[in-house]
Amino acid sequence: MTGLLSYAVVEIATLALAAGSAIVGLFIAALALRGVLRDRSRKMLFLSAGMILLFGAAYVTALVGSALVRFHVISLLQQNYVLLAVRALQFTGLCSIAYSLVIGE
Template sequence: MSILQSYTLLDWSQLGVSIASVILGLIIGYQAYRGFRRNDSRSMQFLSLGLILLTAVPFTLSFTATLAIRLEPNLAGIQQELFLVVRLIQFVGLACITYSLYEKP
């Protein structure tokens, strides 16, 4: 049985939603970056950074780590540390968004 056949419909659905979330996160972050470049607004810069850190980076990191753990089960020991890193990245993203909302022009 090949490795691709061992995945269920739920696994493929989660993969599709994760990839779509990364793409949407990058699109939103890019649009905020364009707003920063157009208006030279520091708050838009932090907003775009926060959105990318909140969406695209954690999903990509989680997907890559999950794939690595499935292919190499010995890596399962780093799962808790990886979970912490993903949560820290999301926290920094939220902090950037919060800063962008309160920064003076």
């Protein structure tokens, strides 16, 4: 019984941290978007797009994927598609941020 209880605590903590990461990521993305609207800079546009993809979209996608597996909507094998989507969002976000750092005004 103790092993099952500790597993449940770890699972709840994992989901809570994933949800918290998604919320903080969306907050950072909102701040970046606010910066774009204020400055109207091309560099800031790519930086904020990268942050939205990296911190917002990737975490939300991972959280939704975890919930879908947890509630048996998708199988563990199908979770690989969610993982692929998360990695693609992260890669695209990082590329956008890198591009924002090298382009000129």
